Amino acid sequence: MKIAVCIKQVPDTTEVRLDPKTNTLIRDGVPSIINPDDKAALEAALRIKDGAGASVTAICMGPPQADVALREALAMGCDNAILLSAREFGGSDTYATATILAAALKKGDYDLIIAGRQAIDGDTAQVGPQVAERLGIPQISYAEEIRAEADGVVVKRQYEDCYHLIEAKFPCLVTVLAEAVQPRHMTVRGTVEAYAADIPVLGFEDLKDGLNPDWIGLKGSPTNVVKSFAKQLKGQGIRLAGLSEDEAVNTIVQKLDELCII
Amino acid sequence: MEFTLSKQHQLQQQLYRSFAQAEIKPLARDMDEAEEYSPQLLQKMQQAGFFGIPYSTVYGGAGADNLSYVLCMEEVSKVDGSTGITISVHTSLCCHCLNEFGSEEQKQKHLRPLVNGSKFGCFSLTEPGAGSDVAAGQTTAVLDGDDYVLNGSKVFTTNSGFADVFVAFAVTDREKGARGMSAFIVEKGMPGLSVSANIPRMGIRAASNCVVTYDGVRVPKENLLSREGDGFKIAMKALDAGRIGIAAQAVGLAQGALDEAVKYVKERKQFGKPISAFQNTQFKIAEMQTQVDAARLLTYRAAAAKDAGQPYGSHAAMAKLFASDVACQVTRGAVQLFGGYGYAREYPVERMMRDAKITEIYEGTSEVMKMVIAGAMKVK
Numbered sequence: 014m015k016i017a018v019c020i021k022q023v024p025d026t027t028e029v030r031l032d033p034k035t036n037t038l039i040r041d042g043v044p045s046i047i048n049p050d051d052k053a054a055l056e057a058a059l060r061i062k063d064g065a066g067a068s069v070t071a072i073c074m075g076p077p078q079a080d081v082a083l084r085e086a087l088a089m090g091c092d093n094a095i096l097l098s099a100r101e102f103g104g105s106d107t108y109a110t111a112t113i114l115a116a117a118l119k120k121g122d123y124d125l126i127i128a129g130r131q132a133i134d135g136d137t138a139q140v141g142p143q144v145a146e147r148l149g150i151p152q153i154s155y156a157e158e159i160r161a162e163a164d165g166v167v168v169k170r171q172y173e174d175c176y177h178l179i180e181a182k183f184p185c186l187v188t189v190l191a192e193a194v195q196p197r198h199m200t201v202r203g204t205v206e207a208y209a210a211d212i213p214v215l216g217f218e219d220l221k222d223g224l225n226p227d228w229i230g231l232k233g234s235p236t237n238v239v240k241s242f243a244k245q246l247k248g249q250g251i252r253l254a255g256l257s258e259d260e261a262v263n264t265i266v267q268k269l270d271e272l273c274i275i
Numbered sequence: 276m277e278f279t280l281s282k283q284h285q286l287q288q289q290l291y292r293s294f295a296q297a298e299i300k301p302l303a304r305d306m307d308e309a310e311e312y313s314p315q316l317l318q319k320m321q322q323a324g325f326f327g328i329p330y331s332t333v334y335g336g337a338g339a340d341n342l343s344y345v346l347c348m349e350e351v352s353k354v355d356g357s358t359g360i361t362i363s364v365h366t367s368l369c370c371h372c373l374n375e376f377g378s379e380e381q382k383q384k385h386l387r388p389l390v391n392g393s394k395f396g397c398f399s400l401t402e403p404g405a406g407s408d409v410a411a412g413q414t415t416a417v418l419d420g421d422d423y424v425l426n427g428s429k430v431f432t433t434n435s436g437f438a439d440v441f442v443a444f445a446v447t448d449r450e451k452g453a454r455g456m457s458a459f460i461v462e463k464g465m466p467g468l469s470v471s472a473n474i475p476r477m478g479i480r481a482a483s484n485c486v487v488t489y490d491g492v493r494v495p496k497e498n499l500l501s502r503e504g505d506g507f508k509i510a511m512k513a514l515d516a517g518r519i520g521i522a523a524q525a526v527g528l529a530q531g532a533l534d535e536a537v538k539y540v541k542e543r544k545q546f547g548k549p550i551s552a553f554q555n556t557q558f559k560i561a562e563m564q565t566q567v568d569a570a571r572l573l574t575y576r577a578a579a580a581k582d583a584g585q586p587y588g589s590h591a592a593m594a595k596l597f598a599s600d601v602a603c604q605v606t607r608g609a610v611q612l613f614g615g616y617g618y619a620r621e622y623p624v625e626r627m628m629r630d631a632k633i634t635e636i637y638e639g640t641s642e643v644m645k646m647v648i649a650g651a652m653k654v655k
Binding site: 084199206 | 282285289297298323
């Protein structure tokens with residue numbers, strides 16, 4: 014089984030500072046990490062490798078220094094790593110990024126592609142699903158568990174108030190959640206081998222056969238950022254238990270009334 | 276001259292730090308209270324490859340270097356001094372002896388399981404009457420047929436409670452003094468080998484540290500390390516290397532206590548403002564960090580010299596002498612900044628202060644370090 018894991022290098026902060034003029038991230042002085050959901054994606058892939066056996070390739074698009082994230086993925090146990098880096102790729106939004114990732118993934122003939130649900134810097138949760146669309150393969154998002162079968166996966170998908178168990182045949186794409194798995198530590202030997210490894214860098218020339226130059230980079234990005242802001246934590250919610258239907262309805266109506274919603 | 280860590284060392288530092296914070300820190304206080312090391316934690320460190328960091332992959336080690344080992348010692352000791360000494364005695368005392376002085380057969384048989392972490396090692400040198408005066412050891416080894424028969428008693432043997440391999444030092448020829456001492460690989464389960472309960476101590480209480488008794492232990496001839504009479508030299512070389520690890524442990528303890536203090540002084544309010552707003556606090560913190568950085572640089576210099584194949588004995592002694600003093604001063608300073616809460620066992624700084632003291636004593640006291648440094652300067 015061939016698994017590809019898409020990872021992104023992000024600034025290590027939930028309180029991202031933004032340049033007020035350009036609405037882009039100020040990265041200076043902020044240490045970079047593998048995006049937490051993507052690290053969970055690596056763990057999910059490595060668990061399949063530990064169980065059913067698989068070769069796992071980590072793929073990252075970013076500037077040359079994103080190589081550090083790939084070395085970390087190798088030190089965790091990935092077999093291969095590929096960096097997608099080119100001047101032409103700069104300024105890509107999710108749509109353009111997915112286009113580039115899909116072009117690279119197409120070359121690898123992977124059975125399973127795993128990505129994190131979303132990145133902590135952009136919070137869009139778009140790239141994984143967009144890659145699946147570009148490749149024309151099934152996608153399952155918000156996965157807590159992935160069980161690999163001979164010809165596909167069974168995924169436990171988190172929903173607001175329940176789980177869905179969904180099957181998909183290979184090739185397919187799954188996006189996973191950081192809260193569901195505790196990623197493994199690197200190993201010391203892994204870090205040594207990671208720096209002995211050769212990480213191929215694929216640029217525009219390497220991917221241009223499957224890539225429309227008008228769909229990538231800043232000019233290929235339809236997103237126009239109007240405003241960026243740090244996200245607010247969603248409230249815990251209130252669970253009403255042990256009430257009859259009538260009591261529950263009355264309590265909810267009363268709460269809504271208190272909050273001036275009705 | 277390069278003062279930044281390589282990318283590879285940075286990645287290793289990240290591994291050691293995240294492991295220490297996630298796996299060791301939550302257990303440190305309970306292990307200290309229980310005076311017992313967690314077997315599960317030993318297993319996790321084994322999986323991450325913490326027990327063979329500077330040893331060749333040929334023998335199953337991680338294939339990293341001594342600077343990487345120092346980074347590990349520093350990060351684990353920031354949260355727990357006991358973990359530091361557990362790794363250090365195994366790595367830079369026990370494994371070092373086998374790696375430097377073992378035959379190929381001995382390395383395959385004994386070093387391999389030690390550096391891959393499936394077995395644990397200790398270093399059985401100190402005796403009740405022979406501390407700094409190593410050559411005064413009373414434990415004897417007498418050749419009888421194909422075996423050496425060991426008799427004697429060792430004290431303060433770190434890791435001995437769970438060790439599988441004991442590098443034991445014994446006198447084979449009393450006439451020759453220091454040159455009459457030899458080193459042996461003693462294996463757990465050999466008849467006559469017994470290990471006492473943990474010796475109650477002031478600090479590094481989670482580490483295993485016991486009395487080891489050799490009562491007619493028959494050790495096969497093939498378990499002699501190097502040649503008869505090389506024991507003193509082997510012990511001194513191992514201690515030279517070990518001191519780099521202890522210096523790193525001291526740096527870690529100091530930085531760990533300082534990090535806790537920095538966090539605390541920003542939160543703690545007295546006289547209507549955080550105590551970090553007082554210049555006395557700022558000056559104290561500044562002095563402490565400067566001391567820690569100086570100790571760290573001496574320690575990295577010693578590790579880098581060893582990695583470069585240069586003489587490092589004197590560098591290691593200076594690093595240990597200075598870093599252990601800094602560890603005692605800085606941890607004490609951290610307790611002072613915490614005030615009454617620093618004295619309470621709820622916070623980790625009192626444990627760090629207790630743990631720091633031993634770094635001035637074991638693997639050569641500060642006084643012995645000065646003898647080594649002055650000796651290297653030919654001041655006799």
